[in-house]
Amino acid sequence: MDSLGTSAGCKQELRPPPCPACGVVGWWNGWVLVAQMVVDAAGVAERLVEVPRHRARCKVPDCPYGSWTIYEAGGYPHRAFTLAVATAAIAELTLDAEATLTSVARHWDCDRRTVARWRTWVAGIAAPAALAKLCSHLDPDGLPAPEPEGVATPGLVLLLLECLARLLRVHGVPLEAGPGLGALLRHQFERFRVVSWLTRGSPALLVVGGMAVG
Ligand SMILES: [Zn+2]
Structure with a gap:
């Protein structure tokens, strides 16, 4: 387990949160490891090099979302610095x-x-x-x-x-x-x-x- 309380590849929940478009609960769809500069518990910059970031997939065939990223706590799209x-x-x-x-x-x-x-x-x-x-x-x-x-x-x-x-x-x-x-x-x-x-x-x-x- 890493400092985020997760381990790469190990899903935190059995099912992902519902699809933002349909509200239907679908499936996990893999993950990537990303680098993030965060503020640590002491208020100091800390570079994390392997933060697992999961993707989910909707099970509605014509859903406009298809699949999407689930951001970890503190994560945000397109930011390497939180x-x-x-x-x-x-x-x-x-x-x-x-x-x-x-x-x-x-x-x-x-x-x-x-x-x-x-x-x-x-x-x-x-x-x-x-x-x-x-x-x-x-x-x-x-x-x-x-x-x-x-x-x-x-x-x-x-x-x-x-x-x-x-x-x-x-x-x-x-x-x-x-x-x-x-x-x-x-x-x-x-x-x-x-x-x-x-x-x-x-x-x-x-x-x-x-x-x-x-
Ligand atoms: Zn959907």
């Missing part, structure tokens, strides 16, 4: 006055251009005002403490996503554990199959907990 790493890196860059692109890149074992892309991407996920409105709607007293002076937009977005995820969990929305950004985008992916691309101009956060953002 969203938890991107969150930690951008929090460091925007909330630590001493941090620079170079220092953050070194800390998270990536290129400084990657950190710069994360910064742009996080700022575009949702407008801070829209996120604040959602938080207030969920709980009139639910907004985070007044933001520190001079926090850049990406840092503000992260703080508000954290707040939003906390409030949604209180309201019973099943978000996975971990930072708000990753939990919300993963939820959006599982519900609507919307992927927030890093390099193609990301679709913003659209709907959370049944409420439109913005």
